[in-house]
Amino acid sequence: MDNIRPARAEDHSAIIKIWHAGWHDAHAHLVPEPLLKFREIEHFWLWLEGSADQFFVATSGKSIVGFVATNEAELVKLYVASGARGTGIAAALLAFGERNIADSGVTDALLYSTAGNTRAERFYRRNGWVLSETFQDALWLPEKVANMGVVDTHRFNKHLG
Structure with missing residues (x-):
């Protein structure tokens, strides 16, 4: 990984590809x-078009190999391209997202993870995030689509102070 930088419009295709697959x-x-x-893609x-999140991409050469998104106190998304998993990029993106949140003056961050995503759950715990609750949450759907269900969702917290 060379760099983590704010996402640009020309990065959206790579973000979508990584996000969809992940x-x-x-x-x-x-x-x-x-x-x-x-x-579907x-x-x-x-x-993405409806998102108010701040997206940041990790690059390796000219390729985007992962991204993190934050929104106020929340670390919203973190995905790494399958070929780049296990290289430390996820940890670098997580630390970057935490710094971005802390730099905005927030001392207590949160993130949500679908219960049962055990790889993510282990990763967050290893990096100091604490599971604070599990609840039923409605899934994102396009506008005008009736709610098609809920999933068990974990809320993790981390003190950044």
Whole structure:
């Protein structure tokens, strides 16, 4: 990994590709099957276009190998390209996201993870995040689509002070 920088419009295709593949790797088996028709690539574009999150990308040469997104006190998304997993990029992106949140004056950060995403759960715990609650949460769907279900969701917290 060379750098972590703010995402630019020309990075969106790479973000979507990593996000779509990573979401399916980690979440597809954890959500109600009817929801999967709303997790095609075009829906990730809608999700990104409607997002108020700050996105940052990790680069290696000219390639984007992962990204993190934050929004106020929340670390919203963290995905790494499959070929770059296990290289320390996820830890670097997590630390970057935490610094971004702390730099805005927030001392207590949070993130949500679909329950059952055990690889993510272990990773967050190893990096000082504490599971504070598990609850049922509605899944993101495009506007005008009726709620198709909820999943058990973990809330993790970390003191950044």
